[in-house]
Amino acid sequence: MIEREAAVRLVEEELAREDRKWSALGVDTKRTVVTDVEEHELVWIVRWQSEVFVRTGNPGDIGVLSARGGDWEDDYRARIRGLPVRTAVDDLHDEIREIGAAQSRMHAVRALRQRLPVLSPAQAVAYTDALLGGAPPAHLVSIAAGQLVEPIDPVLTVRTVRRGDPVPSRCRPRGHAPPPGGRSPG
Structure with missing residues (x-):
């Protein structure tokens, strides 16, 4: 796992890139800022919110997804890291x-x-x-x-700023291939 500061920097860079992209298209965007960082066994969970919400507490039109269920973890393990997930x-x-x-x-x-x-x-x-x-x-x-196997609800899938390093095939349990679309460096 990367260092906490590197994770925050990557997210801030991605947020700035998104802001620039939408601004270039003439869309009035609300600037976003990192609000919290939590260490998880797999990743740094970096939360962000609109600067206006952080300052005023008014959510405006920001959509919120609760991560309480932990359903994102299997998606992250399989799709991002290429790890086997028991089904x-x-x-x-x-x-x-x-x-x-x-x-x-x-x-x-x-x-x-x-x-x-x-x-x-x-x-x-x-x-x-x-x-x-x-x-x-x-x-x-x-x-x-x-x-x-129930398909993963797209609402519960993981959106990452930077693709994780998949587990090399030599380190995977025997008989487990990366998921469709997953990478396998060998």
């Missing part, structure tokens, strides 16, 4: 592997079909066999993700 697909894989080990391959196939009825019987067998033998094919994981 319902990972839980499904664990469940199917456990059933296959404790009962039988066919019990695992049946359980998979119950959880993912969109899979054909042949796809369920191929998926289960791959899970029991290692890593499943990406196209079947994609089907599972589409059925089981």
Whole structure:
């Protein structure tokens, strides 16, 4: 993680750039200032607000998003840092592997079909066999993700001033690739 002062400087530079950009387009902007900096295990959370609001307490037309839920953290880990984030697909894989080990391959196939009825019987067998033998094919994981993983609400996503350094592939847990659109330096 970068130093606190560097994080503040980056945000202030970005705020100034945004102000200049909108001013050049003839938009009457309200100057923004950094109001708070909080250290988080992943990043510096730098908050800003309009200078008018800081001075007067009148929010005017400033939109506010509460970060109380912590939902932004998974988005940051996956999209910005390229870190693996556990999803319902990972839980499904664990469940199917456990059933296959404790009962039988066919019990695992049946359980998979119950959880993912969109899979054909042949796809369920191929998926289960791959899970029991290692890593499943990406196209079947994609089907599972589409059925089981809720898309992130765009309101809860992270907007960063500077893209974070992704975790090199050699440091990621085995079988975890960067998210779509994520960078992988190798």
